[in-house]
Amino acid sequence: MNALLTDQLPHEAQDIYLARQPIVDRGRQLHGFELLFRDGRSNRAHVASHAAATSSVILRTLSQFGMESVLGSMPGFINCDADFLMSDAIALLPADKVVLELLETTVASIEVQRRCLELKAQGYRFALDDFSGATDDNRALLPIVDIVKVDVSLLDPVGLDAVARELRGLNVTRVAEKIETHAQFAMCGELGFHLFQGFHFARPQIVAGRQLSPSQAALMEMLGMLQGDADVRDIEDGFKRHPALTVDLLRLANSAAFGMQQPLRSIANAVLMLGRRQLQRWLMLMLLSGSGRDAGPRPALLHLGATRGKLMELLMLREPEHAAAADSAFIVGIVSVMDAVLGQDMATIIGALGLAEELRAALLRREGMLGAVLRLAEALEEQDGAAVSRFVADREDRAVDMLNHTQGQAVEWANRILMAA
Structure with a gap:
């Protein structure tokens, strides 16, 4: 990253924060x-006069971890x-990682067409946003772009069919x-769309009365025991009732990530070695990822929940007066997507897990405080940045x-979890 470029960014451009939405x-x-x-100060969705500077700020942030991470x-x-x-400034964006x-x-002026072709020759890919039909302004771009995005909220069913x-x-x-x-998702699938984006995929409709799979029920049982501070022997007995889960536990305890100093001799030994905190996190992530292969993997929701949980934990750790609640923040972030994963209402899930009143x-x-940090995490995934603006306004200039x-x-931590899931 060019240090001189980032040092010269206007102050208002340095107030740009990054939000993401899955596709x-x-x-x-x-x-x-x-x-x-x-824009973290005014909650503007686009800073047209500082487009290059905005991208530089984002690249400055991402470069600390690497685009791959x-x-x-x-x-x-x-x-x-x-x-x-x-x-x-567009050269700061790696062609193989961005659209x-x-x-x-x-x-689609002659200059814009020429520039797009020049960048395509360098390996960049293009998407055309908010397409609702060919016009004099965009027709020349259609042979150039690789992807076309259609905003379904701007079209009625007849218009959407015509565009499709x-x-x-x-x-x-x-x-x-x-x-x-779900109805919009199904309709667009029938119309031949390949990819989909929107709030529905972070908050899928809950199927009333849906039953947990055997592996999901086992995970919920074990999480409830841990949250209720059950005795190690009771936890061991719980694992014994679920042999497949026991195998996963022993495999985790013996993994390189935990560097065993001596062979495991029992389930209780594995539980004690991992610790209740680590074991609880592992079980929650297994629940999100569709443990046992009978629920099917849900990478988008796994990534969303893992990112929320870790973000909330890190934010609490950054403020000494709230650091003691960091573990609770992680749990809230993870559990916040479980209704979508399990197809059950949140109150039922909270009851099964035995969560404390502040988490509830x-x-x-x-x-x-936990609710406020959850709202902030959700705002970073959505296009309503009011919670972000409030968070920034209440803190120092470098917030x-x-x-x-x-x-x-x-995000880096969640990507590691996703690759291991």
Whole structure:
């Protein structure tokens, strides 16, 4: 990263924070992320006069961890207006890791077409955002772009069908965005869209009365025992009732990550060696990832929950007066997506886990300090940044830098978990 460039960024550009939204395929598996840039002071969604500086700030943050650590093998979609497209700062973005998303306001002038072709020759990929039909402004871009995104909230069913038929004649990947319901997801799948984006995939509809699979029920039972501070012998007996889970426990305890000094002699030995805190986290992540292979993997939700949990924990650790609640913050972040994973209402899950009242208040009503940090984590995933703006306003001038750095740490940790899941 060019230090001189980042040192000369205008102050308002340095207040840009990074938010992300997952992009999934037909099987709801994680395909990539749209990287959303927000002004932490005024909650503006786009800083047009500082497009290049904004990107530099994001790259400065991501460079602390490496694009590979933050995005894993997934592409990052980055909004790109005409000013940024024509700037030299675009060279800071690695061509193999990003998709340049041309805003709907981009006019396909001769200069823009020439610049896009130049960048494609360097390996960059392009997406056309908010497409609702070919126009004089965008028609010349259609043979250039690799991906076309359609905002389903802007079209009625007849209009969406017409746009889908128009796109089927083009050699592009078709993305339906602003998907908020299962009905929209199903309809867009039938219309031939390849990828999907929207709040629905972070908050899928809950199937009333859905039963837990045997492995999910076992995990919930063990988590409830740990949360209730059960005796080690009772925990051991619980594992003995679930042989497959016991095998996973012993495999984890013997993994290189824990560096055993002596052979394990019992389940109780493994529980004591791992510690209740580590064991609880492991069980929660297994629950999110679809343990036992009977629930099917849910990488998008696993990544979302793991990132939330770690982000919330790190934010609490950064403030000494709240550091004691860091473990509770991690649990709240993980549990906050379990209703979507398990298909059960949050109150039922909280009851089964035996969570304390402050965790219950945070998860059900977003109350208390834990509830406020959960709202912040959710705001970083969505396009409503009011919670972020409040967080920044209540802290020192470098709060946005701290937030970006902490989010980078959380994403890096979640990527490691996802690769190991």
